[in-house]
Amino acid sequence: MYTTETQIRIHYALTDQMGVVYHGHYAQFYEIGRAEAIRNLGYSYKDIEAMGIIMPVVDIHSRFLRPAKYDDLITVKTTLRELPVHHKIVFHSEIYNEEGSLLNVGDVTLYFMEAPQMKRCEMPSALKDKLAGYFSSAE
Amino acid sequence: MYTTETQIRIHYALTDQMGVVYHGHYAQFYEIGRAEAIRNLGYSYKDIEAMGIIMPVVDIHSRFLRPAKYDDLITVKTTLRELPVHHKIVFHSEIYNEEGSLLNVGDVTLYFMEAPQMKRCEMPSALKDKLAGYFSSAE
Amino acid sequence: MYTTETQIRIHYALTDQMGVVYHGHYAQFYEIGRAEAIRNLGYSYKDIEAMGIIMPVVDIHSRFLRPAKYDDLITVKTTLRELPVHHKIVFHSEIYNEEGSLLNVGDVTLYFMEAPQMKRCEMPSALKDKLAGYFSSAE
């Protein structure tokens, strides 16, 4: 299992007239968490694109438990529960507020694709090698 | 079954550097489709809020099949497959481009809640009565 | 002078917790108005990009007079007061609500640029010819 955490301060643009963060913005929080999870492996998502690989999102499932509010400093906890198999990778995100309450849970599935041809491919091995260390053979 | 359709023109702000609509914006397309589905029953979502009822989103599941692109005129087809039971309502959305290709499928679950106390409630009967006509007893 | 009008329905994602449209979203309304003004000349902005020309925004000035609100059907009135000179074009936008109250005024300046080299250029002549008819020699 591989887990990282990143924090985001909620600004006004993210709120709606219910006085909470608009539900549609959580996909951005997952994205930010995912980017930092990748960066923590020694490569940025920008580096991956420079390798000619893009990672389109193919599936998102979000559950909204409690609202995030203006000026909250939320924590996005991003977890890879399994090493990516073939062209597919699933990031599990949990979002907490400063009191430690779980606000939201999201599962985002992406594909690795060679960019110009849009052909499915494997995770770049440089990245996979870094990641493998977090997954023991017993898992 | 109750189905409505609404169209949205993709503007630049909705695109990202992959040259397609950013995945996080589809939640807005579902919202727009939902609002027009409700309006078509003779009440706006604004009217529902004026009745003291809000409808927070509690679950979204999106599947991304093909990308929407800049200047596409997409069609959001919004369907209620069942009459809402208790405090829960599920909108099913399908998004098509001008060629009729299915781009995206989304299921959004919302709750009816009395606003100040945030207490779960039923769909306002004025709305439910309008909706009932679309669901025959045989269904 | 060349003027077109387009309408936009305010959805929830555009509101903030002040209960009004977030100020940062007006740039999108100007963009939508601008795209329709161009389309009305017989070319889309997408066509212009296909000609190898992009139009980056270099200056925006917005004045906020009255707030737009959820579910408002606003009208964006987009005006070119002068034929573009050299590489520069200025769109003037006025945004009205359904009561005809002026909510917002914006001036957006863009450049015409040849895309790969990012070199300033003139408005495509196909477009300029269409536009010239709206500007009498006496103006």
Add this chain to the structure above:
Amino acid sequence: MYTTETQIRIHYALTDQMGVVYHGHYAQFYEIGRAEAIRNLGYSYKDIEAMGIIMPVVDIHSRFLRPAKYDDLITVKTTLRELPVHHKIVFHSEIYNEEGSLLNVGDVTLYFMEAPQMKRCEMPSALKDKLAGYFSSAE
């Protein structure tokens, strides 16, 4: 003069298909810079709203010099050049990339207003006192 700096990492949602940050998003960067400038005085904007005062934006002027790009870590330098007079406050923002190039300049004017009546008022004195120290009598 009172100046603070804050950093923002550009995520994918902020880019557009020109491969740069969409111009309409800079208003959010000014907002984030402004919020941190206020927080640095010992009060958050949330605290100000809790005092019954809101600060609607009445004017924005943005100049776009160079584009911000995906994954850039931009610095927003927010400056109050003058102590607010009456109900009006002007924040000057400069946005730099990691190479120290100036990307964007923005001036945002806001009003102080008592919230329920929407009546113009002065800056809360608790905040004004903190701020006064940064402006010598000689200025």
